[in-house]
Amino acid sequence: MSTATTSPPSLPQPSDYSPVIAGRHGGKSALVTGGARGIGAGIVEWLAAEGADVTFTYASAAAEADALVGRITSNGGTARGIAADSSDREQIREVIDQVVARAGHLDVVVSNAGGGTMRPVAELSDGEVDRMIDVNIRGTLDTVRFSLPHLRRGGRVITIGSVSAHHFPNDVTSLYGLTKGAVASLVRGMSRELGPRGVTINNVQPGPVDTPANPADGPVGELLRASISVGRFGTVEEVASLVSYLASDQGAYINGASFDIDGGYSA
Ligand SMILES: NC(=O)c1ccc[n+]([C@@H]2O[C@H](COP(=O)([O-])OP(=O)(O)OC[C@H]3O[C@@H](n4cnc5c(N)ncnc54)[C@H](OP(=O)(O)O)[C@@H]3O)[C@@H](O)[C@H]2O)c1
Secondary structure (H helix, E strand, C coil), X not given: CCHHHHCCCCCCCHHHCCHHHHCCCCCCEEEECCCCCHXXXXXXXXXXXXXXXXXXXXXXXXXXXXXXXXXXXXXXXXXXXXXXXXXXXXXXXXHHHHHHHHXXXXXXXXXXXXXXXXXXXXXXXXXXXXXXXXXXXXHHHHHHHHHHHHEEEXXXXXXXXXXXXXXXXXXXXXXXXXXXXXXXXXXXXXXXHHHHHCCEEEEEEECCECECCECXXXXXXXXXXXXXXXXXXXXXXXXXXXXXXXXXXXXXCCCXXXXXXXXXXXX
């Protein structure tokens, strides 16, 4: 396979954009769950580069959170990380209270924290089942519903689901797919609640994306790559730029939608 098909394209970074685009989230208050590493960190960095004041949560990666805040601050952006587990209802409430105490409102909410154990259902422990449901489903639902009273007109809610919601190429993603399918259903349903309030909700469904949870050079990297028609994993920047578009004024007519971003993996 040639390098041309396996290397990510040279992507424009937020700093390469014109001032108009670079400032399109100026004055907005954003919350991203699970933002210290991986896709979430890419979203935090991209929204901050386009002018948003970003608060993000993480489970335990305090050093990565500090490094991310340092990078953003040194580029002239504003961000802060708060340790809060998305499976803990009170911790989510507390984070949202802190954002609202600081900014007075919310404009962009990205529910990204999630993940799971990839094994056949028959082999999952009770703890693994509970954890995946608690973080991926209940954590997303709580993040969205506690944010609702604080979202202004023009507000945007974006969930990070997965193509695993509808694509089952092996026997290890049934429960993970169930949780991400639930997220897609929540988004479709809630678009009916939010649209009349001038707020949209959409779901971004990545395929294999190179992150600490799913490294392109990890144990299943080669296997996954063989099924991705563009011949490579996605990058966090590619997912973040789609999220940023959905969060922008340009995305105002998109509501209740799920977008696969998977290089043709689930085609
Ligand atoms: N990478 C992929 O191929 C892929 C594909 C489809 C969908 N996704 C989805 O994309 C999202 C991000 O995945 P990723 O690959 O970027 O994962 P990752 O590399 O493991 O990063 C996840 C981030 O979320 C945080 N986090 C995890 N559980 C949390 C919890 N309970 N409460 C608060 N924060 C939590 C982590 O914090 P700590 O570092 O402190 O643990 C970390 O900052 C997930 O929803 C995942 O299901 C990923």
